[in-house]
Amino acid sequence: MAVAFPAGEMALSKVQRLYDACDAVFSSSPVAAEPSLAEIRWLQQLLDGIEAADVGIDDGETPASSSDDELSPKSGRRLLPALAFTRITYVHIHQSDDFSIGVFCFPAGAALPLHDHPEMVVLSKLLYGSVRVRSYDWVAAPPCAGARKCGLAKVVAAGEERCAPCEASVLFPRSGGNMHAFTAVTPCAILDVLTPPYSEAQGRPATYFHDVLIPSLPGFAFLEETDLPEDFSVAGAPYLGPDLTVDIDDDDDYDDYDE
Numbered sequence: 677m678a679v680a681f682p683a684g685e686m687a688l689s690k691v692q693r694l695y696d697a698c699d700a701v702f703s704s705s706p707v708a709a710e711p712s713l714a715e716i717r718w719l720q721q722l723l724d725g726i727e728a729a730d731v732g733i734d735d736g737e738t739p740a741s742s743s744d745d746e747l748s749p750k751s752g753r754r755l756l757p758a759l760a761f762t763r764i765t766y767v768h769i770h771q772s773d774d775f776s777i778g779v780f781c782f783p784a785g786a787a788l789p790l791h792d793h794p795e796m797v798v799l800s801k802l803l804y805g806s807v808r809v810r811s812y813d814w815v816a817a818p819p820c821a822g823a824r825k826c827g828l829a830k831v832v833a834a835g836e837e838r839c840a841p842c843e844a845s846v847l848f849p850r851s852g853g854n855m856h857a858f859t860a861v862t863p864c865a866i867l868d869v870l871t872p873p874y875s876e877a878q879g880r881p882a883t884y885f886h887d888v889l890i891p892s893l894p895g896f897a898f899l900e901e902t903d904l905p906e907d908f909s910v911a912g913a914p915y916l917g918p919d920l921t922v923d924i925d926d927d928d929d930y931d932d933y934d935e
Contacts, residue, residue, distance in 0.1 A: 689918035690730045694722045694869070695770060695777065699923065702774040702871045710797060711871070716846055719869065723801040723844035726867060731769065731779055732756055732916030733865060735804035754916055756781075758804065758863050764788060765911045770920060776873040781913070782807070782860035789908060790857035790885045790899075797871050798847045805864025806839040811853025812887065812897060824901035825883055829855065831895050837861060855885060855899065 688696070701715045711719075728735035734755035756767070764786050767779040780788070782805075790810065812829035832853035847853050858866070874880050886902040 690722070690726045691769065691777075691917050692920060694719070694726065695920055695922065697722055698775050698777065698869060698871070703772070703923075710848065716797075716799070719799055720844040720846065723799060723867065723869070726801060726803070728758070728803040728865060729755060730917060731767065731803070731867060732918075733767070733779065733781065733803070734758060735865070736863075737804065753918075756913055756916055758865065761863065761913075763909065763911055765913045767913050767915050769915050769917070770922060771873055772922075773872065775869060775871040777867075777869050779803070779865050779867050780858075780910075781865045782858070782863065784860050784862050786860045788858040789905060790855060790887055792855045792883050792885070793847065793849075793870070793874075794880045794883070795849050795872075796854075796874075796880065797849070799844055799869040800846075801844040801867040802838055802840045802842055803865040803867055804840045806837055806861040807864045807866070808859045808861055809833045809836045809838060809853075809856060810859075810887070811847075811856035812899060813851055813854055814899075815896070817850070825885070826898070826900040829887070829897050829899045831889075831897060832856075840864070 697719055701711050701719065732753065732755055734757045736758050758781065761781040761783050763783065765781045767781065769777040769779070771777075782788075790812075811832040813832055815828040815830055818825040818827045833856070845852075847856070872878070872880065874882050884902055884904050885899045887897045887899050889897045
């Protein structure tokens with residue numbers, strides 16, 4: 677597969693280029709086929725070139741406009757101010773049966789509980805700020821049905837702090853830290869590409885876990901399925917970035933987070 681855009685597409689917005697690449701890689705793939713390493717690298721390179729303003733968010737570091745409004749200095753578009761996020765907020769950009777694109781915005785101190793990504797590939801780009809990451813992979817995957825999931829997991833990241841700018845990361849169904857949790861050290865935002873997206877109907881629900889490190893077995897922890905904390909919620913915010921042109925049958929109806 678070619679990993680370069682035709683010359684005529686170079687003027688497209690960065691988000692449009694990311695969507696087009698995801699559509700080419702994920703929508704044309706056979707069911708259950710993982711993207712190739714070359715395709716993953718291509719998508720990572722596109723993500724690495726995206727900044728907060730490219731998805732309609734003012735990270736507070738972009739030179740201010742002369743207007744009192746939060747506007748992009750380059751395009752005049754209104755931006756979502758990063759400091760206005762007082763709880764975890766999801767900015768939905770696109771979702772289809774094959775993949776989704778969106779941004780999780782965190783105020784300092786906010787935490788996303790430990791959760792998994794069943795049979796999914798996830799590419800993530802920290803757009804601004806810093807975040808602490810805790811992640812695991814199963815040593816042996818627990819049964820998919822019946823009792824609540826639990827088992828031995830290998831530590832992939834033990835409270836690792838990531839600061840923007842940094843390279844886009846990727847996780848796979850059985851490697852790369854498929855189960856992870858985030859705690860915002862400072863206000864931050866993470867641009868996510870999921871393939872395929874979560875789907876209860878397709879057997880891909882999000883499962884949350886409680887983790888206990890094993891002192892006698894360094895580098896490993898015991899994970900047990902748990903309920904989502906009652907006080908946890910994710911708000912929704914509109915996407916204010918460049919208009920996105922999608923395939924007519926590609927964009928699913930989507931309900932914004934507001935839990």
